[in-house]
Amino acid sequence: MLTTQIAQHAKDLTSVVLGRRIRSKFCFVRKLSMAAIKPSISVEYAGNATIMRFTDEKILEEKDIQALQESIMSVIEQAERINLILDFGNVRFLSSAVLGLLIRVSKRIYERDGQLGLCNINPKIYEIFKITRLTKTFDIYNDIESATEGLSGPN
Amino acid sequence: MASKASINSSIVVDSKSSAVVEVCKEILAKLEEHNFDKDDTFAVHLTLEEAFLNAVKHGNKNDPTKKVKIDYSVTSEKVEITITDEGAGFEPESVDDPRFGTGLYEPGGRGLLLMNSYMDIVKYNEEGNSVYMVRYKEKPTLSEGHNQTQV
Numbered sequence: 115m116l117t118t119q120i121a122q123h124a125k126d127l128t129s130v131v132l133g134r135r136i137r138s139k140f141c142f143v144r145k146l147s148m149a150a151i152k153p154s155i156s157v158e159y160a161g162n163a164t165i166m167r168f169t170d171e172k173i174l175e176e177k178d179i180q181a182l183q184e185s186i187m188s189v190i191e192q193a194e195r196i197n198l199i200l201d202f203g204n205v206r207f208l209s210s211a212v213l214g215l216l217i218r219v220s221k222r223i224y225e226r227d228g229q230l231g232l233c234n235i236n237p238k239i240y241e242i243f244k245i246t247r248l249t250k251t252f253d254i255y256n257d258i259e260s261a262t263e264g265l266s267g268p269n
Numbered sequence: 270m271a272s273k274a275s276i277n278s279s280i281v282v283d284s285k286s287s288a289v290v291e292v293c294k295e296i297l298a299k300l301e302e303h304n305f306d307k308d309d310t311f312a313v314h315l316t317l318e319e320a321f322l323n324a325v326k327h328g329n330k331n332d333p334t335k336k337v338k339i340d341y342s343v344t345s346e347k348v349e350i351t352i353t354d355e356g357a358g359f360e361p362e363s364v365d366d367p368r369f370g371t372g373l374y375e376p377g378g379r380g381l382l383l384m385n386s387y388m389d390i391v392k393y394n395e396e397g398n399s400v401y402m403v404r405y406k407e408k409p410t411l412s413e414g415h416n417q418t419q420v
Contacts (some may be wrong), residue, residue, distance in 0.1 A: 174318060176286050207311070209318040210383055214376035221374075238311050245386045246379045247368040 155185050163262045165191060167201040173208045183215045187222060196228040197265040201258060203234035213248060220252065229253075231261040280339045284329040284354070291294040292339050296350065301341040303405055312387035312404055313348055319380035320352045320400055328354030328398055347405045358397030 125176070154169035166186060173179060190196050200216075223230045233255040235243065243249050255261035280295060282288040293314055300310050321337060329335040340351040367378040385391050390403040 134332060174289075176322075207314065209315065209322070210377075210379040211322070213379055217374060217376045238308075242315075242383065246382060250374055 116198060155182055156157060157189060160258070160262055161266065163197045163199050163265055164193065165199045165201055165262075167203065168205050169204045171204060173205060173212050176211065179211050179215050183218065186219050187214075190219070190222055190226065190228065193226075193228070195226060196223060197231075198223060198228060199231045199233055199255075199258060199261045199265065201234050202236065202239060205239060206236060208239060208242070210242075210246075213242070213246060216248070216252065229265045231255050231265050233257055233261040274341075277342045279341070280341075281336050282339070283333060284325050284331075284335040284337050285333055286322055286325050288337070289318055291386075292321060293317050296339075296341055296343070296348070299341075300348060303343050303345050303406075305343075305348070309404060309406060313350075316384050316404075317350070317352075318404060319384050320350075320402070324352050324354035324356075325382055327359065328356030330356065343352075345406070347403055349401070349403050351399060351401045353399040358399050359391050360397055365371050 156167045156169055158167075160167050166189065168182070170178075173182070183201050186198075186200075190198065198219075200219075212262055231253045235254060240249075240254075243252070243254065253261075253264060255264055280292055282292060289358045296317065297310055297314060300313060305313075321339075325331065329337065335355040337355075338351075338353045340353075342349045361381065364381055365372050365378060365391045367373065367375060367382055372378060384400075384402065388402040388404050390401070392397065394401075
């Protein structure tokens with residue numbers, strides 16, 4: 115009798131463990147497929163600033179750039195007058211198509227009386243901004259802290 | 270006519286933007302084999318992205334039935350790349366400089382500027398559908414007369 119109870123208990127335990135395994139695997143797959151659908155960009159808020167951080171090292175694919183633009187534009191539309199900081203800390207490579215995205219985003223922000231700051235730009239990427247003279251068009255800051263301070267003044 | 274001296278490998282791919290991935294993979298691997306540094310790799314990668322996308326979008330007008338041909342050569346001294354599309358060609362001089370005037374606020378038009386900045390030689394053929402580009406591992410002296418040129 116006791117042996118049967120122990121065997122049953124062991125069986126229940128096994129299914130719990132298996133169940134957990136199955137569930138965690140499922141979550142992982144779901145996470146992967148979500149990442150495949152949308153390129154990564156995170157959003158957080160610091161005071162009156164909205165910080166959007168590119169999480170991919172390379173931003174190249176046309177469809178990814180289009181999806182990023184849609185994500186950023188939707189955040190802009192949701193705010194009344196956004197103080198947006200775009201954090202490039204993770205970005206190691208981009209093409210001129212991303213510069214186009216930034217121009218379109220900045221136009222939309224200025225139309226809505228908002229402000230835009232770029233920060234944490236790696237030296238190689240900064241060179242691209244310099245060559246194209248976009249260092250004169252965009253407000254570029256060293257880090258999030260200085261960007262937050264820079265955009266906190268009256269707009 | 271764009272010079273095609275010492276070009277010894279060719280890739281022909283479908284005219285779609287995603288095809289640039291395999292082109293970059295092949296050529297950048299050759300750069301690594303020949304000990305090009307990170308600056309060179311960054312420059313050639315960026316140039317390939319820009320030139321290839323120009324060929325697909327502006328040259329072949331996003332026609333997926335067309336092809337893009339990439340001829341290249343990598344030696345211990347330099348990398349040479351020629352990208353040819355099946356389009357009608359264009360006049361590089363007719364492209365406005367995006368650094369000045371309203372160009373600064375236009376979303377497009379920076380690809381050619383970046384190619385010219387990151388490569389030591391940039392030349393187009395007469396038809397304007399083929400671009401030949403060179404980057405030297407060690408920069409040539411000014412007396413050798415290598416500049417960023419458009420012909």
